[in-house]
Amino acid sequence: MIQPFYASSAINRHGDYRNNEKLLKNIIFEKNTKFIPFYKGKNLFREINQHIKPVIFNNNQIHEFFPNGIRNTIFLGVANTLNYIGVDLSSPNQKFDLWLEENNIIINDLRKYGPILDDIEASFLALSNGMFYWHSTHKFCGLCGFQNFPKEGGFVMKCSNEKCGKSHFPRTDPAIITLISFQDKVLLGRSPRFPDSMYSTLAGFVEPGESLEQALEREVFEEVGIKVKNIKYFNSQPWPFPASLMLGFFAEAQNEQMTIDYNEIEDAHWFSINELKSLEHPSISGGFKLPRVDSIARRLVDTWINSFN
Numbered sequence: 001m002i003q004p005f006y007a008s009s010a011i012n013r014h015g016d017y018r019n020n021e022k023l024l025k026n027i028i029f030e031k032n033t034k035f036i037p038f039y040k041g042k043n044l045f046r047e048i049n050q051h052i053k054p055v056i057f058n059n060n061q062i063h064e065f066f067p068n069g070i071r072n073t074i075f076l077g078v079a080n081t082l083n084y085i086g087v088d089l090s091s092p093n094q095k096f097d098l099w100l101e102e103n104n105i106i107i108n109d110l111r112k113y114g115p116i117l118d119d120i121e122a123s124f125l126a127l128s129n130g131m132f133y134w135h136s137t138h139k140f141c142g143l144c145g146f147q148n149f150p151k152e153g154g155f156v157m158k159c160s161n162e163k164c165g166k167s168h169f170p171r172t173d174p175a176i177i178t179l180i181s182f183q184d185k186v187l188l189g190r191s192p193r194f195p196d197s198m199y200s201t202l203a204g205f206v207e208p209g210e211s212l213e214q215a216l217e218r219e220v221f222e223e224v225g226i227k228v229k230n231i232k233y234f235n236s237q238p239w240p241f242p243a244s245l246m247l248g249f250f251a252e253a254q255n256e257q258m259t260i261d262y263n264e265i266e267d268a269h270w271f272s273i274n275e276l277k278s279l280e281h282p283s284i285s286g287g288f289k290l291p292r293v294d295s296i297a298r299r300l301v302d303t304w305i306n307s308f309n
């Protein structure tokens with residue numbers, strides 16, 4: 001099986017710890033606990049010997065910055081006998097802000113460095129970001145409007161209204177992503193939101209009451225007017241930027257005639273293997289780019305190319 005990015009199999013989330021408040025409290029003070037900072041919607045990195053590494057604090061460091069204790073934590077799990085806690089350090093703290101400046105800490109999006117990070121660290125950062133994003137959008141109960149408070153290591157947001165008491169759980173939004181082929185060519189398109197000259201597989205969110213296959217058929221037909229057959233599941237890719245789960249499929253077009261909906265996508269073409277390898281296409285001047293290496297779109301394309309070797 002192909003190992004997706006941001007989903008390291010070396011991580012044990014230890015859901016069984018989440019109900020044990022005493023254990024979680026003790027973990028905060030244990031020597032083998034690491035803290036992954038989340039800062040104003042971004043992550044912290046630094047350059048060490050020309051390598052970019054995420055900033056991860058040990059117990060002493062974190063309590064030095066925050067002697068009165070830390071709030072806003074999420075128990076992320078355990079890897080290689082180390083506990084990992086996500087901690088939101090966005091609230092003003094002079095000492096910490098000075099430290100960021102003096103140490104040339106890079107404040108950036110995980111996606112900028114994701115592909116070059118250690119698998120375990122990248123996965124914990126992705127999990128932590130997704131969870132803090134969910135916390136930020138669930139401060140209040142959607143049913144009664146009272147404030148929510150985190151429970152179970154941060155994996156539940158519970159309504160503070162005694163009469164309501166609704167538990168809210170982290171959500172992730174399923175999206176299909178598909179490589180459409182017709183004979184020896186594949187269909188790639190580009191959205192206006194893409195980086196310059198990048199072409200990728202078609203994708204879209206699954207709607208309520210819809211199967212994955214139906215979502216795929218609908219999205220492909222909406223975007224390029226093509227009916228598909230032989231839908232085959234490939235693999236999935238968590239994409240918590242902020243809250244997606246990409247479900248990858250291969251599918252075959254019933255014919256190659258496209259009718260592009262320019263409200264949905266900017267451009268689309270059929271690409272041969274040679275065009276995919278050379279990154280040149282007769283209808284795209286100056287060549288094109290494939291999606292980033294940590295994306296499932298890229299793995300779909302690479303897997304298709306390799307199937308001909």
Ligand SMILES: [Zn+2]
Pocket residue numbers: 141142143144145146159160161164165166
């Ligand atoms: Zn409520």
